[in-house]
Amino acid sequence: MSKTLADLLPGVAVQHVIGDLAVPIRSLVYDSRRVEPGSLFVAIRGQHSDGHQFLAQAISRGAAALVVDQRYWQGPAPAGVPVVVVADSRVALAPLAAAFYDYPGRALVTIGITGTKGKSTTTDLTAQLLAAAGRAVGMMSTVDFQIGARRWPNDTRQSTPEAPEVQALLREMVAAGCDTAVIEATSHALSPRWGRLVGCAFAVAVMLNIGHEHLDYHGSFEQYRADKAQLFALLAERAGPTWAIVNADDPNHHHFLAAAPATATRLRYGLNEPAEVQGRLIQSGPMGSVVRVSSPWGEADLTVPLPGRFNASNALAALTVALTQGIPLATAAAALASVRAPRGRMAPVNAGQPFGVIVDYAHNPDSFEQIFAMLRPQVQGRMIAVFGSAGERDVAKRAIQGEIAGRMCDLLVLTDEDPRGEDREAIIAQIAAGAEQAGKRAGSGYLCIPDRAQAIRAALAAARPGDLVLLLGKGHEGSIIYADHSIPWDEEGEARRALAELGYGNHVEMPESSQESR
Ligand SMILES: CC(=O)N[C@H]1[C@@H](OP(=O)(O)OP(=O)(O)OC[C@H]2O[C@@H](n3ccc(=O)[nH]c3=O)[C@H](O)[C@@H]2O)O[C@H](CO)[C@@H](O)[C@@H]1O[C@H](C)C(=O)N[C@@H](C)C(=O)N[C@H](CCC(=O)O)C(=O)O
Numbered sequence: 001m002s003k004t005l006a007d008l009l010p011g012v013a014v015q016h017v018i019g020d021l022a023v024p025i026r027s028l029v030y031d032s033r034r035v036e037p038g039s040l041f042v043a044i045r046g047q048h049s050d051g052h053q054f055l056a057q058a059i060s061r062g063a064a065a066l067v068v069d070q071r072y073w074q075g076p077a078p079a080g081v082p083v084v085v086v087a088d089s090r091v092a093l094a095p096l097a098a099a100f101y102d103y104p105g106r107a108l109v110t111i112g113i114t115g116t117k118g119k120s121t122t123t124d125l126t127a128q129l130l131a132a133a134g135r136a137v138g139m140m141s142t143v144d145f146q147i148g149a150r151r152w153p154n155d156t157r158q159s160t161p162e163a164p165e166v167q168a169l170l171r172e173m174v175a176a177g178c179d180t181a182v183i184e185a186t187s188h189a190l191s192p193r194w195g196r197l198v199g200c201a202f203a204v205a206v207m208l209n210i211g212h213e214h215l216d217y218h219g220s221f222e223q224y225r226a227d228k229a230q231l232f233a234l235l236a237e238r239a240g241p242t243w244a245i246v247n248a249d250d251p252n253h254h255h256f257l258a259a260a261p262a263t264a265t266r267l268r269y270g271l272n273e274p275a276e277v278q279g280r281l282i283q284s285g286p287m288g289s290v291v292r293v294s295s296p297w298g299e300a301d302l303t304v305p306l307p308g309r310f311n312a313s314n315a316l317a318a319l320t321v322a323l324t325q326g327i328p329l330a331t332a333a334a335a336l337a338s339v340r341a342p343r344g345r346m347a348p349v350n351a352g353q354p355f356g357v358i359v360d361y362a363h364n365p366d367s368f369e370q371i372f373a374m375l376r377p378q379v380q381g382r383m384i385a386v387f388g389s390a391g392e393r394d395v396a397k398r399a400i401q402g403e404i405a406g407r408m409c410d411l412l413v414l415t416d417e418d419p420r421g422e423d424r425e426a427i428i429a430q431i432a433a434g435a436e437q438a439g440k441r442a443g444s445g446y447l448c449i450p451d452r453a454q455a456i457r458a459a460l461a462a463a464r465p466g467d468l469v470l471l472l473g474k475g476h477e478g479s480i481i482y483a484d485h486s487i488p489w490d491e492e493g494e495a496r497r498a499l500a501e502l503g504y505g506n507h508v509e510m511p512e513s514s515q516e517s518r
Contacts, residue, residue, distance in 0.1 A: 003100055005040065005065050005082060011095030011199070012086055015070045019082030023064050028100045028164050030093060037062030040100075044090050045072045051089075067092055091195050094163035098199025104170035105200040106239070108138070108178060111321055112185040112197065112231045115208025115247075117367055118314045119159070121306070122208060123184040124342040125318040130180055132335030133327040138173030141184040142361075143342040143476045145169065147176045153343075155478055160189035163196045170200070180325075188217060190234075191227040201238045204324060205231045205264075206245045206317055207256040211366035216394045225252055229259035236261040243267060243324045247313065248275040269320045271313055277323065279316045284309060291316060298329045303337040307346055308374045315339075344475030346371075349495045351504040354465035355381065359491045361475025363390070363417065365400040371470070372408035381466030382410035386459045387473045388452070389431055391422035391481075398427060402434025409470075411462060412446040415455035417473045418481040424450045452480060452489070457498045471495055 006021035008028075026038030032054035035041050041058035043051035043066065052072050059066075065082040069089035077083050086092040098105070113123045120142045127139040127146060139146035142159040146152075147169070156165065160183070173181055189196040210225055218224035235242040244260035246253035248270030257266050268275035276296060283290040289312045291302040304315040315336055322332040341347065349357040356379070362371045376383060385405045389398040405412050412435055414428045428448050435446045442448070449455040452474075459469050471491055479486040499505055 005084065008040065008096045008099040009084070010099060012092045013088065015085045015087055017082065017084050018077040021082065023082055025064055025100065028097055030162065030164065032058040032061070035061040035063050038064045040065050040067065040096070042067040042089050042093055042096065043069065045069060067096065090193070094195050094198035097163040097167040101167040101171040103199060103201065104167060104174045105181070107174045108170065109180045109203045109325065110200050111180065111182045111204040111206070112200070112202045113182065113206045113208065114185040114187070114190065114228045114231045116211035117370070118208050118310055119184045120342055121311065121345055122206070122314040122317050123182050125315060125339050126321050127182045128339045129318050129322050129332060129335045130182070130325065133322060133331050135180045136178045138169065138178040138181040140166065140169060141342065143344065147173050148178055153476070153478065159184055159186045160196055166196060167199065185231050187224055187227045190230040191218065192230065197231070197234060199237070200234065202231065202234050203238050203240065204243045204245065204321055205235055205260065206321060207253060208247055208314065208317055209250045210252045211364065225255055229256050232256050232259040235264050241265065245269065245317065245320050247317065248273040249313065267320055267324065269316045271309065271316065277316060277320045279312065281309060281312055284312070293319065295323060295329065297323045300329050300333040302333050305337065305339060306341050310370055342476070344491065347492060349492055349499070351496060351499040353499055353504040355463040356468040357460070357471065357495055357499070358468065359471045359475065359495060361473065363473040365397055365404055368401055368404040372404065375468060376408060379468045381464055383408070383468050383470065384411045384413070384459050384463060385409045385470045385472055386413040386415060386455050388415045388417035389427055390418045391420035391427055395430070398430040399434030402431035403438045406435035406438025406440040406445065412440065413455045413459045414446055414448045415452045416450050416480055420481050421483045453494055456494055457501070460498050460502060
């Protein structure tokens with residue numbers, strides 16, 4: 001692919017250009033430390049530093065051209081290196097990347113999945129379902145990336161990576177012969193302040209549900225909903241048929257349908273409210289559920305091998321996507337029966353101990369409500385939850401998490417999630433304040449143990465036969481982030497080590513989701 005600077009500018013809000021637009025561009029980077037000879041360096045002002053301070057470094061490393069933000073660039077223009085001044089360099093990143101990688105999304109059926117809860121699971125289920133039905137599938141989720149038969153952990157610490165990474169992955173998928181890409185679309189990525197998914201030419205947009213998350217970033221619930229609905233507006237980029245799929249059971253679904261272009265085929269799925277793809281839960285248990293489906297494509301009973309009503313709903317979303325892609329209902333239903341949960345999503349850890357241990361990524365109030373409500377009736381003894389809350393993120397949710405867990409669990413062990421630059425003990429104190437509101441007291445109802453490895457050990461040591469220990473918030477994540485360093489982390493592995501220290505582990509049964517080599 002040989003591109004000039006001029007080739008990359010369609011869709012970019014260019015204010016003015018200094019220098020020659022015919023210069024060839026060999027790579028696209030937004031971090032000066034990654035600049036190589038021939039790179040286009042896009043300077044972004046971030047929370048911690050300002051890419052405009054690294055222009056000289058980028059040039060000395062061989063940058064062929066610079067993109068700068070008119071609000072933050074002071075000049076002067078460097079001699080011999082073209083400069084494109086744009087209205088917003090963060091927002092410019094996606095159109096630049098889509099053009100640089102030659103719009104790979106147009107050569108794929110791109111499927112975007114958004115919502116507050118269940119995005120990763122539904123993205124994975126959809127990818128598994130389409131692959132089982134014979135599609136050559138690529139996937140980007142919080143947990144894993146996939147290109148055809150190759151799957152590897154997403155260790156970018158972003159659910160939806162930055163646009164250059166997204167477009168590069170889509171290009172790799174095309175090169176590997178994929179015909180379909182399933183992309184987990186977060187509200188940050190979709191927000192017009194970032195617009196990371198602009199240029200993906202989505203053919204299918206899916207909305208799962210909307211709850212309380214990231215309000216610090218979006219400002220209000222209405223803005224959060226509008227930002228997520230951008231996924232549906234992006235269907236307008238597609239030349240060809242598009243589908244707008246929403247969960248009729250979420251009262252916000254109208255906002256998503258309203259954002260889709262008039263030409264999109266609108267489809268609702270639902271377990272409660274009237275929908276085109278109508279599911280009815282006829283059986284539900286800790287191992288999974290059976291959903292009776294009636295749809296314009298026929299009727300079938302779906303066996304969903306994942307626990308909880310919300311997974312039945314997620315499966316219905318994945319099924320609806322498959323139906324829009326011409327996959328027969330019977331084929332899709334058969335494929336769904338053998339799907340697996342992604343890593344760290346409701347993953348049991350069993351070393352032969354007389355109490356349950358489950359690792360899950362739940363890290364917001366809605367997920368807490370759901371997971372506790374779902375598991376409580378199935379637990380004979382006490383429910384013990386180990387969790388924290390992220391630093392430099394939604395502060396309001398911390399006490400709410402504490403209150404919900406305090407109300408629904410017997411013992412809480414409050415610990416680090418990712419303190420980042422914040423005081424770890426202050427975060428825990430904010431969660432504890434919520435637990436106190438629910439009547440829990442320090443020492444008996446909750447323990448504060450910032451060191452997560454020790455917190456897990458304390459919870460497991462406190463567990464008695466019949467109890468359930470829930471390790472929440474880290475799921476698949478491979479690190480804990482502190483102010484100036486990260487430590488490697490493996491929640492399931494840590495739980496196994498702690499159980500072994502307690503004398504369990506002669507009978508080690510690996511959880512299903514970690515048996516695959518990834
Ligand atoms: C909080 C946040 O939004 N952080 C993002 C932000 O980082 P930042 O503002 O700290 O960046 P910075 O360190 O100040 O640097 C600013 C710029 O200077 C550049 N730089 C820096 C140093 C240097 O020597 N040279 C240089 O060029 C950096 O590469 C960057 O482009 O800008 C970076 C580059 O664009 C992002 O990768 C980073 O995402 C981090 C990893 C992140 O945590 N993002 C979260 C908020 C996120 O995106 N989350 C969503 C939703 C998750 C969910 O729904 O749960 C997601 O999709 O993951």
